[in-house]
Amino acid sequence: MAGPEVEPRPPRPADAGRDNVVTAVGDSPTFAARHPRPTSKGIHMRAAIFTEQNGPLSVEDVTPTDPGPGDVVVRITASGLCRSDLSVIDGTLPMPPPAILGHEGTGVVEFVGAEVNRLEVGDRVIGSFIPACGVCWFCHNDQSNLCENTYTVMMNPRATRSDGTLLPTMTGLGTFAEQMTCAEMSLVKVETDLPDEMLALIGCGVTTGVGAALFTAKVTPGSSAVVIGCGGVGQAVIQGARIAGASRIIAVDPVALKRDTALKLGATDAIDPTVGDVAAQVLALTGGRGGDFVFEVLGSPDLITQAFNCTRAGGTTIAVGVPRSDAMVSIPSFPLILQEKRLLGCVYGSAQVRRDFPLLIGLIETGRLDVGDMVTRKLDLDEINDGFRAMTDGEVIRSVICAH
Ligand SMILES: NC(=O)c1ccc[n+]([C@@H]2O[C@H](COP(=O)([O-])OP(=O)(O)OC[C@H]3O[C@@H](n4cnc5c(N)ncnc54)[C@H](O)[C@@H]3O)[C@@H](O)[C@H]2O)c1
Ligand SMILES: [Zn+2]
Ligand SMILES: [Zn+2]
Numbered sequence: 001m002a003g004p005e006v007e008p009r010p011p012r013p014a015d016a017g018r019d020n021v022v023t024a025v026g027d028s029p030t031f032a033a034r035h036p037r038p039t040s041k042g043i044h045m046r047a048a049i050f051t052e053q054n055g056p057l058s059v060e061d062v063t064p065t066d067p068g069p070g071d072v073v074v075r076i077t078a079s080g081l082c083r084s085d086l087s088v089i090d091g092t093l094p095m096p097p098p099a100i101l102g103h104e105g106t107g108v109v110e111f112v113g114a115e116v117n118r119l120e121v122g123d124r125v126i127g128s129f130i131p132a133c134g135v136c137w138f139c140h141n142d143q144s145n146l147c148e149n150t151y152t153v154m155m156n157p158r159a160t161r162s163d164g165t166l167l168p169t170m171t172g173l174g175t176f177a178e179q180m181t182c183a184e185m186s187l188v189k190v191e192t193d194l195p196d197e198m199l200a201l202i203g204c205g206v207t208t209g210v211g212a213a214l215f216t217a218k219v220t221p222g223s224s225a226v227v228i229g230c231g232g233v234g235q236a237v238i239q240g241a242r243i244a245g246a247s248r249i250i251a252v253d254p255v256a257l258k259r260d261t262a263l264k265l266g267a268t269d270a271i272d273p274t275v276g277d278v279a280a281q282v283l284a285l286t287g288g289r290g291g292d293f294v295f296e297v298l299g300s301p302d303l304i305t306q307a308f309n310c311t312r313a314g315g316t317t318i319a320v321g322v323p324r325s326d327a328m329v330s331i332p333s334f335p336l337i338l339q340e341k342r343l344l345g346c347v348y349g350s351a352q353v354r355r356d357f358p359l360l361i362g363l364i365e366t367g368r369l370d371v372g373d374m375v376t377r378k379l380d381l382d383e384i385n386d387g388f389r390a391m392t393d394g395e396v397i398r399s400v401i402c403a404h
Contacts, residue, residue, distance in 0.1 A: 047159060047177035048384045049167065050097045054090055056385040057101065057176065062159040062167060067181045069115040074125060074182065078196035079105035079175035081379075081387045081399045082204050083231060084322065087299070088170060089388070092324050099168050100159060103129040104204035105175025106196055109187075116184045123189045127203050128353040129171040131185040145348040153183050175203070176384060176401065188357045194364060197378060197400040198371040201232070202360050204348075205398060206371055208320065209236020209297070210360060211349015213244055217293045217318045221245030226282055226291035227267070228307050229298035229321060230258040231391075232398040235265055235374050237295050237320065240349075242266030243368055246293070250285055252278055255394035265370055282310040289313070295320055301327045308332070313339035320346045378402045 043064055048057040067073055085101045087093040109123040119125065131153050132144035139147055153172030158181045160166055167174075174180045190199065209232075213219045225241035227234050230253040241249050242265070251262030251270045259270035271281050283290055290312035296304045299321030308317045308331055319329070335341050349356075363369035376396035379387050387399040 045159070045178040046381060047100045047167075047174070048102070048381060049161070050089060050095075050099045050101050052097055057089070057388075059382055059384065060161065062100075062161055062177075064159050064179065064181055065157055065166075067111060067113050068156075069113040070184055071113045071181055072109055072116055072119055072125075072184050072187055073111040073179055074107040074127070074187065075110050075179050075403075076105050076107040076175055076177060077403050078107075078200035079401045080197075080200045080203070080205060080232070081384070081391060081401070083233075083299070083391065084204070085170065085176075086388055086391060087322065092299070093322065094325060095170065098161065098165055099170060100174035100177055100180075101170045102175030102177065103127065103171040103173045104200055105173065105180070106190075106199035106203060107180070110179065112184075118184060119187060119189055124191070124199070125187040125189055126199050126353075126357055127173040127175060127180070127182065128186050128188055128357075129173060129204055130348050130353075131172065131183060132188070132353050133185040134354075142352060143350075144352050144354070145350055147185075149183075149185060153186055156183075158182070173203075175200075176381065178381075178403065188353050190357055190361060192361045192365065194361060197375045197402055198364060199361075200400055201236075201371050201374060201398060202357055205232035205374070206236045206360060206369070207351045207353070207356060208346070208349040209233045209238075210240035210243065210363075210369065211351035211356065212237050212295060212297075212318055212320050212346045213240025213246075213293070213349075215350035215356075216320075216344055216346040217295070217316055219244035219246050219293050222247045223292040224248040224250070224286050226250045226252065226294040226307070226310050227262070228252040228273075228278070228294070228296050228303050228310075230255075230262045230267075231297070232374060233320060234258075234295070234297035235261060235397055237297055238262050238266050239369055241293070243363065248285065250282060250291065252282075257394065258397070261373065261397055265373060278306055279309045286312065290315060292316070293318065297321050299323045301329045304329045305331065308335070308341065308343060311341050313341065316342045316344060318344045318346050320349075374398050375400050380404075 136148035157166035225246040251267035294311040296307040377399040
């Protein structure tokens with residue numbers, strides 16, 4: 001029922017002189033202090049559990065399973081709410097309940113298994129929602145965002161409910177909790193003094209969005225970019241296009257807060273799609289040609305078609321939003337072929353997390369990437385369902401759960 005038992009970890013040289021050396025999670029004085037309620041393992045944590053499709057998440061005390069030798073236990077300090085979490089709740093992304101959701105988070109390492117060699121207790125880490133194992137074909141070919149272990153890290157149950165039900169975690173992370181146990185390959189160590197809520201967003205929205213512009217599309221200086229859907233990920237696309245030197249950046253979103261934020265973060269024009277024809281307005285702003293780079297960042301098949309229709313001959317459409325797995329996307333054949341329009345998929349912004357998390361931190365630290373203005377609201381874990389309501393109602397760019 002429980003996960004693999006942990007062998008006591010032999011002392012490692014780097015542990016010498018530390019007073020927080022642990023050989024198992026339950027031995028950690030910090031954990032004992034933080035989780036005083038007695039259980040079979042002496043550890044409890046609170047987590048937001050996905051229990052039924054379209055139902056609210058249930059915040060409960062659960063018991064973490066024992067970490068394996070290649071696992072790391074992280075005390076979570078901040079976790080963003082991404083639409084992909086909502087897509088699991090509403091069935092757009094297939095993941096059966098029960099499970100611990102959350103895939104955009106940061107924290108501090110509290111325990112490392114015996115075979116972990118890149119991380120130490122006390123390290124600051126960001127969860128990578130696609131692992132970067134470093135040894136598979138894709139990792140060796142600069143495509144760690146397609147790592148062959150993407151699905152294997154999701155298989156391990158990482159906690160047990162009070163009724164004994166085992167809980168897997170979203171993308172092998174499960175950041176809507178006080179702590180997470182995950183594979184070492186799902187974590188990237190970072191060295192920075194940036195606040196937790198900013199680092200959390202690097203775990204998904206910022207890397208996906210900025211990466212979509214810089215690494216997937218390779219936006220060029222002086223070009224035009226159109227961003228359809230300006231939520232957390234879309235605002236990061238806008239900033240990526242600005243960083244890449246696009247001269248015209250057109251934000252499309254029905255919500256005034258999103259358009260206003262987009263204009264603040266780098267968009268030069270904003271279109272309300274509920275007023276007038278979007279493609280006609282984009283053409284009018286781009287010399288009648290259409291955008292050089294057009295991003296869909298909601299996850300609607302119809303809007304991917306719209307993005308394609310807003311793209312100039314020879315231009316590139318980038319599909320970032322994730323529709324249902326059984327959805328088909330309709331693309332007109334002549335523009336695809338005779339106008340050489342290109343359509344690119346984008347996962348995790350084509351980012352190489354071990355290279356690019358530090359790169360993004362550098363852009364934030366030097367003021368080129370504004371993540372502070374993307375954090376609209378900070379929440380307690382108990383308020384998570386209201387956070388998803390606020391996302392649905394268009395009240396926020398990003399809500400971030402922050403630990404006390
Ligand atoms: N490809 C990846 O690796 C990856 C990573 C993260 C998220 N995603 C996906 O990206 C998408 C966006 O995620 P998010 O967290 O930014 O969501 P979000 O809810 O914050 O943003 C979506 C935005 O789309 C806007 N919108 C709604 N209807 C629109 C319309 N007709 N035209 C233009 N805009 C419209 C909403 O107002 C909102 O601002 C989701 O599908 C998510 O699953 C993909
Ligand atoms: Zn996400
Ligand atoms: Zn790999």
